[in-house]
Amino acid sequence: MGEFFAALIAGVAQGVPLFIVASGLTLIFGVLHVLNFAHGAFFMIGAFAFASLLGGGSVNVLVFLAAALAAAVVLAVVGAATDVMVFKRLYGHDHMVTLLASYALLLMLEGITAEIWGVQPRTQRQTPAFAGSFEVLSVRVAVYDVLLVGIGLAIAGGLYWMLQRTSYGQIVRAVATDEQMARALGIRARRVQTGVFALGAALAGLSGALIAPLVSVDVGLAPTFAIQSFAIVIIGGLGSVSGALVAALLVGISESLLISYAPDLAGFSLYIAVALVLMVRPRGLMGNPAITARA
Amino acid sequence: MPRSTRFVPLATAVGVTVALAGCGGDSGGSGGGSSESVTIGVIAPMEGGFADIGNNIVNGFNLGLKHAQEDGLAEGIDVRVEVKDEQANAQAASQAARDFLSDDVQLLAGMLTTPACSAVAPLVDEAGGVLVTSVCAGNDLSGAYTGETPFERTFSLSPRDAMVSDALVETMSEKFPEVTNYNVFGYDYAWGRDTWGTYREGMTDAGVAVDVDQEFWVPLGETNFRSQVSAMSRGIGAKEDSAVFLATYGAGTSAFLQQASAFDVVGNVNLLASAGGYYPVARQLDGAAPDMWNAYDYNYAAYDNETNKRFVEDYEAEHGQKPVSWTFEGYQAALAYMTAIDEVGSGDADEIVEALKGLEIESPAGSLTIDAETHQLLAPTVVSHTRGNPDAPEGVEVLETVVVPAADVLDVG
Numbered sequence: 166m167g168e169f170f171a172a173l174i175a176g177v178a179q180g181v182p183l184f185i186v187a188s189g190l191t192l193i194f195g196v197l198h199v200l201n202f203a204h205g206a207f208f209m210i211g212a213f214a215f216a217s218l219l220g221g222g223s224v225n226v227l228v229f230l231a232a233a234l235a236a237a238v239v240l241a242v243v244g245a246a247t248d249v250m251v252f253k254r255l256y257g258h259d260h261m262v263t264l265l266a267s268y269a270l271l272l273m274l275e276g277i278t279a280e281i282w283g284v285q286p287r288t289q290r291q292t293p294a295f296a297g298s299f300e301v302l303s304v305r306v307a308v309y310d311v312l313l314v315g316i317g318l319a320i321a322g323g324l325y326w327m328l329q330r331t332s333y334g335q336i337v338r339a340v341a342t343d344e345q346m347a348r349a350l351g352i353r354a355r356r357v358q359t360g361v362f363a364l365g366a367a368l369a370g371l372s373g374a375l376i377a378p379l380v381s382v383d384v385g386l387a388p389t390f391a392i393q394s395f396a397i398v399i400i401g402g403l404g405s406v407s408g409a410l411v412a413a414l415l416v417g418i419s420e421s422l423l424i425s426y427a428p429d430l431a432g433f434s435l436y437i438a439v440a441l442v443l444m445v446r447p448r449g450l451m452g453n454p455a456i457t458a459r460a
Numbered sequence: 461m462p463r464s465t466r467f468v469p470l471a472t473a474v475g476v477t478v479a480l481a482g483c484g485g486d487s488g489g490s491g492g493g494s495s496e497s498v499t500i501g502v503i504a505p506m507e508g509g510f511a512d513i514g515n516n517i518v519n520g521f522n523l524g525l526k527h528a529q530e531d532g533l534a535e536g537i538d539v540r541v542e543v544k545d546e547q548a549n550a551q552a553a554s555q556a557a558r559d560f561l562s563d564d565v566q567l568l569a570g571m572l573t574t575p576a577c578s579a580v581a582p583l584v585d586e587a588g589g590v591l592v593t594s595v596c597a598g599n600d601l602s603g604a605y606t607g608e609t610p611f612e613r614t615f616s617l618s619p620r621d622a623m624v625s626d627a628l629v630e631t632m633s634e635k636f637p638e639v640t641n642y643n644v645f646g647y648d649y650a651w652g653r654d655t656w657g658t659y660r661e662g663m664t665d666a667g668v669a670v671d672v673d674q675e676f677w678v679p680l681g682e683t684n685f686r687s688q689v690s691a692m693s694r695g696i697g698a699k700e701d702s703a704v705f706l707a708t709y710g711a712g713t714s715a716f717l718q719q720a721s722a723f724d725v726v727g728n729v730n731l732l733a734s735a736g737g738y739y740p741v742a743r744q745l746d747g748a749a750p751d752m753w754n755a756y757d758y759n760y761a762a763y764d765n766e767t768n769k770r771f772v773e774d775y776e777a778e779h780g781q782k783p784v785s786w787t788f789e790g791y792q793a794a795l796a797y798m799t800a801i802d803e804v805g806s807g808d809a810d811e812i813v814e815a816l817k818g819l820e821i822e823s824p825a826g827s828l829t830i831d832a833e834t835h836q837l838l839a840p841t842v843v844s845h846t847r848g849n850p851d852a853p854e855g856v857e858v859l860e861t862v863v864v865p866a867a868d869v870l871d872v873g
């Protein structure tokens with residue numbers, strides 16, 4: 166039982182970072198119907214910006230959180246600029262066009278990042294308050310994992326609240342459902358779309374910042390996390406934030422349980438989940454048929 | 461919308477995801493020319509996650525070329541370098557090699573991955589070029605273990621994987637005979653599994669009864685190891701006889717060490733060992749690197765001679781950092797070509813092949829010979845004991861270096 170509990174906790178810790186990355190991606194698809202492969206690059210830039218702001222050194226909690234938010238703001242600006250300069254011209258075109266444009270953007274942003282920060286990998290030291298672990302029911306839990314889970318749940322809750330409980334969310338949903346009708350009702354759809362794109366990019370930047378203390382910060386981060394977050398979005402359902410959360414937890418916990426109980430299968434959980442979902446429920450666990458069909 | 465079109469975006473996303481997942485990287489080579497002008501084509505990963513390795517190879521190569529010219533090698537011959545991106549995959553490396561060869565650049569050098577070298581070597585044989593590999597270390601790329609080279613026109617300058625593992629075995633079996641319970645974390649592909657397999661077999665042969673407590677194999681490129689690290693921390697036994705063996709490099713090693721620190725995995729074992737490139741990771745950890753035993757082919761403090769001193773000082777002056785293994789490998793490739801061109805008096809590929817057989821080069825690791833039959837440079841392997849120390853140069857303190865001669869780990873030479 167102890168082993169199962171430990172694997173469960175480790176799985177949640179593994180899955181939540183994936184959700185944080187995927188949340189912005191699925192939000193952008195849900196509203197703008199853009200399969201944004203540049204999302205991985207936004208994530209990578211967030212990590213670089215964060216590590217750059219902190220200079221790789223150990224800082225206190227407030228500085229750490231402020232730098233993470235600053236990285237999110239930087240990426241919001243980058244996202245808004247990207248939307249205005251690239252995607253705004255492509256809305257309404259075949260999704261393949263936007264997909265290719267986003268892939269080209271990914272390559273460009275990788276190149277720009279290498280020019281700004283160089284190709285040498287760097288690390289960001291963990292804040293002392295978030296380092297180490299503690300014991301719960303004989304299971305060691307990393308302090309930073311608890312923080313990530315908390316932030317992940319806050320993001321999920323915040324996005325749900327914004328989309329479902331606010332007037333801005335109503336407008337966003339209106340644009341996502343029927344852009345032309347929304348325009349006819351006087352909604353400035355383009356502005357809403359840019360705002361959503363900026364928010365999605367900000368979430369990518371925040372996730373890059375939060376994951377920076379756990380990984381090597383280098384240009385290889387972009388494709389790695391782009392692939393995984395796309396898989397999470399596919400499993401959860403294109404455009405579904407809650408689906409992405411469920412999918413990320415499912416994948417993280419599955420992987421962790423496989424590592425503990427079927428190590429030969431470990432590493433395949435993501436692919437098994439994608440294959441199963443595509444066979445049994447092609448629109449994803451919580452995919453919105455209307456959004457999927459509209460795209 | 462018809463049902464058949466509803467899932468087009470989904471299918472596209474899956475397709476592109478799979479296509480992206482398939483993107484990898486390898487490397488390419490160099491060229492030849494007349495007695496007046498010779499172009500060497502260097503193929504290395506210049507973009508993406510392995511770009512740092514590619515930059516080191518190219519920078520090392522350029523410095524080797526410069527030093528060779530300063531020393532009067534290939535005097536009167538205009539030797540130039542062109543670089544193409546390997547992208548860390550065999551397909552791109554092959555294309556780069558084809559492009560070089562079709563442009564009559566027949567002397568090729570560099571490359572990171574074994575699949576890339578394996579793909580390019582037959583092309584070079586067929587086209588009548590020459591390939592001097594820098595990093596790729598697959599056991600089958602030279603004749604080090606068979607006595608006869610598999611590729612007539614390819615020469616391997618870095619140690620084979622098994623040479624590295626065996627050098628680590630020689631040192632660890634002597635220094636840590638009491639450590640028998642191993643926890644293994646490695647990349648789930650041929651290099652990772654072969655590295656650990658050779659080490660385990662070697663330790664057993666050396667009389668250390670290796671017991672594998674846990675094994676975790678992760679895909680190359682993965683960096684989210686929370687589940688593996690948590691499971692490993694739960695399964696480690698008594699500290700005095702436990703070890704963690706890392707069959708990873710680069711970002712994988714860095715991410716493992718960062719994520720393992722929360723559970724003090726490294727602090728709970730007596731030995732942390734790895735085979736393959738590690739110093740750049742230790743440097744990257746900026747004084748926080750753990751106590752590590754690592755085997756590869758170079759550390760800047762390994763050799764006390766004028767050639768190494770000049771190599772380290774000039775590289776540091778030019779690039780602001782100490783050279784690492786990849787720099788050293790690029791540097792040696794340039795020295796090998798320049799020495800061969802000097803002997804031949806031109807860049808004629810056929811003559812260069814003959815010159816490289818049995819060629820002696822003055823490397824930072826001493827006077828080394830490329831075995832005429834196996835095409836393997838008979839260079840020592842370096843086992844380094846390092847620890848992060850903010851006050852040490854580049855934040856890494858080299859506590860001990862053991863130089864294992866090639867003759868100790870190979871029957872030939």
